[in-house]
Amino acid sequence: MNNEFFSSSKDISQQFISILKDWIPAYSSIAIAVENSYIYFHSGHQNINLEVGQQVQPGSIAEQVIRTRKRTDAILDNSLFETPYYGIGYPIHILDVPAALVVVLPSAFTEKKLxxxxxxxxxxxxxxxxxxxxxxxxxxxxxxxxxxxxxxxxxxxxxxxxxxxxxxxxxxxxxxxxxxxxxxxxxxxxxxxxxxxxxxxxxxxxxxxxxxxxxxxxxxxxx
The missing domain is CATH 2.40.50.1020 (LytTr DNA-binding domain)
Structure with a gap:
């Protein structure tokens, strides 16, 4: 991913995040993946082993969203998290390239929901x-x-x-x-x-x- 694309996609990502903050619960984590890697990550209170530039894992919510181009939700195991969390992924485009926006809800929200x-x-x-x-x-x-x-x-x-x-x-x-x-x-x-x-x-x-x-x-x- 070239530097020009990365810089432009980062600016677009910030626009998505500013909108999300108006409706997602506090302490949620947010990640945006383009093609095979993450270009944006904001951690809530969870301990999440994820960094910008990291490759998208097969079977993850981001991978499923990019592959199917459909909204996807799932309970995440502790391969990225200390305890399971509920995540929702949405298909988006960054500079006409298929991408995934993933929101991971805090455990308190999940416990009330389920x-x-x-x-x-x-x-x-x-x-x-x-x-x-x-x-x-x-x-x-x-x-x-x-x-x-x-x-x-x-x-x-x-x-x-x-x-x-x-x-x-x-x-x-x-x-x-x-x-x-x-x-x-x-x-x-x-x-x-x-x-x-x-x-x-x-x-x-x-x-x-x-x-x-x-x-x-x-x-x-x-x-």
Whole structure:
């Protein structure tokens, strides 16, 4: 991206931002991407690992907007954020080049917007079963599918782990990229022979705790 284009696109970006500030919630974060890189970024209170000039990641809201030219909204996982956030992307043009404007809403707004699930409906064998949320011991992402477990039975749901993380009650804790656990079903926590943290559930199941999520567990259980 040449310097002349970058300078002009930055000026246009500022015009979009001045309009946005009139209607988006305070502490929102804003990013504008043109082609394959970000040309503007303003951070709200979130800890976001994003910089001007950074490449647009495949599967991100910005990438989807630029590719489809459609408004896109999604719950973002913690690859760019410390905790999940709700983002909305809009197709725009910068000097006739397809671009994406992405607004990331603050967590307080998201928590008010999304009510916690009271139950999940999952498929077991050839039946769909609604299950009260407090009966679920843990939830797993495996082979691009989401499974939850009740009394040793496995149920499949179409809801992703990152979406569930935004809608589960506070007694569910994300402990790994592939696991969310109900703290009421935890029997004990300890380190294994390689010093990795392991959770043992009351039914004997063992779940790994990744280093990036260990603080979530420590803060929730105060140990």
């Amino acid at each position: 009510e916690p699930f009271q139950f999940l409906t999952g498929k077991h064998e050839e039946e769909w079963n609604p299950v009260a949320i407090d009966k679920i011991s843990h939830i797993e992402s495996l082979q691009k599918k989401t499974w939850f477990y009740v009394d040793g039975d496995q149920f499949k749901t179409s809801i992703t782990l990152k979406e569930l993380q935004m809608r589960l009650p506070s007694f569910f804790i994300r402990i790994h990229r592939s696991y969310i656990v109900n703290i009421h079903f935890i029997k004990k926590m300890a380190r294994d022979l390689t010093s990795n943290f392991i959770i043992t559930l009351k039914d004997g199941s063992e779940l790994p705790v990744s280093q990036s999520y260990l603080n979530n567990l420590r803060n929730a259980l105060e140990f």
